Amino acid sequence: xxxxxxxxxxxxxxxxxxxxxxxxxxxxxxxxxxxxxxxxxxxxxxxxxxxxxxxxxxxxxxxxxxxxxxxxxxxxxxxxxxxxxxxxxxxxxxxxxxxxxxxxxxxxxxxxxxxxxxxxxxxxxxxxxxxxxxxxxxxxxxxxxxxxxx
Numbered sequence: 001x002x003x004x005x006x007x008x009x010x011x012x013x014x015x016x017x018x019x020x021x022x023x024x025x026x027x028x029x030x031x032x033x034x035x036x037x038x039x040x041x042x043x044x045x046x047x048x049x050x051x052x053x054x055x056x057x058x059x060x061x062x063x064x065x066x067x068x069x070x071x072x073x074x075x076x077x078x079x080x081x082x083x084x085x086x087x088x089x090x091x092x093x094x095x096x097x098x099x100x101x102x103x104x105x106x107x108x109x110x111x112x113x114x115x116x117x118x119x120x121x122x123x124x125x126x127x128x129x130x131x132x133x134x135x136x137x138x139x140x141x142x143x144x145x146x147x148x149x150x
Contacts, residue, residue, distance in 0.1 A: 028052070028055075028056060028059075030127070030131065031052050031055070034123070034124070034127045035048055035052075037123050037127075038116070038120050038123055038124065039120075040120075043115065044112065044115050044116070044120075047108070047111055047112040047115060048112055050108050050111075051105065051108035051109045051111070051112050054101070054104050054105035054107075054108045055105040055108075055109075057101055057104075057105070058098060058101035058102045058104070058105045061097070061098050061101050062098045062101075062102075065094045065097050065098060066094065068094070069090050069091065069094045072086075072087075072090045073087060073090065076090075
């Protein structure tokens with residue numbers, strides 16, 4: 001029975017991951033708004049575009065591998081006795097596949113950050129704080145959901 005509870009929690013986590021991936025379009029819109037607020041010079045704008053493109057590649061790849069994972073998870077959960085090892089290996093493969101893309105995006109944002117002046121840093125900081133509030137809200141919803149499973 002405990003294994004079944006873990007499977008349901010894992011399935012819920014996968015579903016929430018898919019919801020957050022679906023929000024990637026909203027994130028890209030947020031980046032467009034940030035770009036306008038930053039009032040970038042041409043050199044900064046070029047780096048912003050590189051960083052945004054790297055982020056978009058990472059999000060698209062993550063969404064695609066997330067859909068593949070969801071399919072594998074669904075197939076495994078349809079079995080009489082799902083193999084948790086198969087599920088966890090699929091999850092790890094998904095994370096490892098996307099890790100280099102997210103690392104590349106991070107590096108591009110760090111390059112841009114080094115180019116910002118103090119006023120632009122304040123604007124970027126406010127954007128990050130707003131984004132983190134959204135992530136915290138999603139995490140809180142997930143904690144509540146998990147509490148209902150107990």
